[in-house]
Amino acid sequence: MTRKTVRIAMNGVTGRMGHRQHLVRSILALREQGGLDLGDGTVLWPEPVLVGRREHALKALAEQYGLDHWSTDLDMVLGDPDVEIYFDAQITSAREGSIKKAIAAGKHIYTEKPTATGLAGALDLARRAQAKGVEHGVVQDKIFLPGLLKLKRLVDGGFFGRVLSVRGEFGYWVFEGDWQSAQRPSWNYRAEDGGGIVVDMFPHWEYVVHELFGRVTSVQALATIHVPRRWDENGKPYEATADDAAYGIFELEGGAIAQINSSWAVRVNRDELVEFQVDGTEGSAVAGLRKCRVQHRSATPKPVWNPDVPATEVFRDQWQEVPDNAEFDNGFKAQWELFLRHVYAGAPYHWDLWAGARGVQLAELGLKSSAEGRRIDVPEIPL
Structure with a gap:
């Protein structure tokens, strides 16, 4: 078996949903089971990079779960070539701008919904991701x-x-x-x-x-x-x-x-x-x-x-x-697995930013x- 480490920028995980469902019950649960077996001899090992505005909250989460990477500087995290996926669980009003930055940085996008505060913004995100050639998914738990x-x-x-x-x-x-x-x-x-x-x-x-x-x-x-x-x-x-x-x-x-x-x-x-x-x-x-x-x-x-x-x-x-x-x-973990298989094994996936725009x-x-x-x-x- 070959283990591939996947660094995931997780923005907004100090909030209830981002913390409990996405960090603990999805990403950390995948680590507890030994990673995600792609079935081709590769095991994905998700490595979360916690991102947010409150330094003390990020530090406390990292210490609680034994994680090494956290930052209040989103631009710095997105500038790291080892970070391959950007996940967003922020409040709705902050989401659109952060996803635009992540797309511009060439990161694959996985995000909570709604993806934007209006349809024009949601469609713009989908078009940007399509033009950049990055994979994208929206939580539909x-x-x-x-x-x-x-x-x-x-x-x-x-x-x-x-x-x-x-x-x-x-x-x-x-x-x-x-x-x-x-x-x-x-x-x-x-x-x-x-x-x-x-x-x-x-x-x-x-x-x-x-x-x-x-x-x-x-x-x-x-x-x-x-x-x-x-x-x-x-x-x-x-x-x-x-x-x-x-x-x-x-x-x-x-x-x-x-x-x-x-x-x-x-x-x-x-x-x-x-x-x-x-x-x-x-x-x-x-x-x-x-x-x-x-x-x-x-x-x-x-x-x-x-x-x-x-x-x-x-x-x-x-x-x-x-x-x-x-x-x-867990439904959130199940969809994370499907998205990761899509990105790294080419598995079909249709819950994307276009689907998010419909919502x-x-x-x-x-x-x-x-x-x-x-x-x-x-x-x-x-x-």
Whole structure:
């Protein structure tokens, strides 16, 4: 076996997602398993170079995990010819400029989403990467969750027949930050810092729906601020300027309708924090983060509406659990592996900056739909 060290600049790993999912549960997990075996006698050994603005936080992370390389100077890191990949998990408003620098430096790009604050910027990044000839990928973690992998198995196997509709419910109560600390950073609720649930979640819904059921052809959305006053990390009150809830209806290629609610101001009364119900002519399914349940046409009960009589059926008990039938790895790690195989072994990979631009487009049009109170067609991304 030949071990190839791959130095990866990881920008923004002092944040929650960058730290837990990308550094610890992906890159460091790959190192714990001995690297990534490409199957040709080569094992990739990822060597993270931590990048960020807070020196003390970077130093603490490096010491905690026994890492040798960290810096607050992004330009210096990008100027290092031994650094081959640039990864970005910064706040949205800082991402576009950093990725431009990384592309100009000839680095392969792997990034969180949204890739930019607007469609024009997202398309510009994709075109720059294409012109430079670097490989590029965008994190699309939800489709690697066990529940959605099972749902895709059902789609691929023709379980649903013709898909009629998709209903999604996502969200939970994010505390305001006064008497209990908030579970999300305060910038999420400031539009001027790139915050808002539409910008955050519509890119997710775009790739989930696109990957499983088809391209979104129109959007009608209502975005709102349910909780206008919050408290930041220092206990200081501020006025929320970004939407904390959005209610969207999406028409899909082929005629199916997706209706997805997203909210940081909802208390959970479902099995998981996100659930999708898919109804088709031959069967239905409800998928969450890990579980998936089905009800086939042949086993569908025949309920009768009668509000004068107490319900005697337990409707949840009428569904069948979809078995795992496989071992599911961490979704972020699984996609990291696919991207690294793409870069270093030529494996196919289509979750790129063009796909990321579709998510930015849907968020942009969703906000426009909400502001103008109308349904808006979603044109295909110009390549």
